[in-house]
Amino acid sequence: MIRKIIHIDEEKCNGCGACANACHEGAIGMIDGKAKLLREDYCDGLGDCLPACPTGAITFEEREAAAYDEEAARKNQTEKSAQLFNWPVQIKLAPVSAPYFDGANLLIAADCTAYAYASFHGKFIRNHVVLIGCPKLDAVDYSEKLTEIIRQNEIRSVSVVRMEVPCCGGMEHAVKTALQNSGKVIPWNVTVVSIDGKILER
Template sequence: MVKRLIIRIDEEKCNGCGLCIPGCAEGALQIIDGKARLVREALCDGLGACLGDCPQGALYLEEAEVEAFDPELVTAFQGEQEAEESGAAYGDAGSGADGFGGGCPGLRSLSIDRPAGEQKETRSTQGDPGEGASAKSELGNWPVQLSLISPTAPYLKGAHLLLCADCVPFAYADFHKALLRDRVVAAACPKLDDAGQHVERLAAVIRANDLAGITVARMEVPCCGGLLRIVEVAMAMAGVTLPVHDVVISIKGELKTPQIREMGA
């Protein structure tokens, strides 16, 4: 047992709508007897990515003595969920009620169809990586992984930090021009990385540098919401409030937020 943040549900406020379920990438929440329930404490990472998905305000974080977060257990449960979903898709009546249901939407395999003209344009630049390349890199710092960036790196002083989910540059074609330009980038994955280490590293960066602001660039999949929570906790740990812009990219590579949304002061 460890003392840490854990999700709690106010049953009086919960109406069983289920909107919080896909918001939990780990699959820790289920609708049971008409109410959202925490399946097991060890499945909850305590980052609160699901908080904004509840229209009733029934979800909240509480610091308590609970089971430690267990990523291996999460992986095992997600494997069980995927197996059950595959069985259901093929008419497998053996998907029992003992499963944990509702696998991570971010793991769903999708084939992204694009207009024929767009496909043709993309293929025209294939072959030698140097052929047809006209766009210039806007990368201004190295390393780019948050876990490798030194909080005392000189390029951080007064910089606008781009905290970017690992998948964003692959999905968003205008990444360099629209997001990376004039920003210092720090890349991270809220699902696969150690969130606690990221919080500590980001807090050190915020504390040691007079940052102009932070832009969070994340994918639309629920697990990416943890990136926002990392920023919130890091600012609280550092005792510094910064303007935070939230930019969401769809899995089709489109900007989902029509305009940048201010989160901080």
């Protein structure tokens, strides 16, 4: 059907993510530092995202598009807390500098935690830029890259989620080292998840 729907000019997009936050239906997401219309059928054509865009990258157009699916969009809205805000999420693949890092609450998690703790998305990911890794499998010192991410961007806070197993101590150590080496004073916290999916007191 022909209907009014948003158009995102990637050349103008600065990757700030304001439009993705403003879109109540979850039709917009951030992919490789650029806003993308992920689902035509989630876009209601009302344009809540337009005034949120600081660069004027979003406009309306009339074109052939899937019909707005209000029921699916409403369901997606209730699950929106489980959506990633940034991509890629692997520490090794993530850029050192990206617009979505500025003013971000950074979540650095061991990749097993999302499987061990059932409510991981709702409790930890919401309103966070996410980086994940496994210090044992990657066999790399994350502290150097994390130092540059923290140093080059205006990170608001850092949350670490790790497993209780000894090898996951490498993740916590890398973040602590990165914070020290960055020369910045940023609030940070650590949550430890047990292998049976419980949050442990420290």
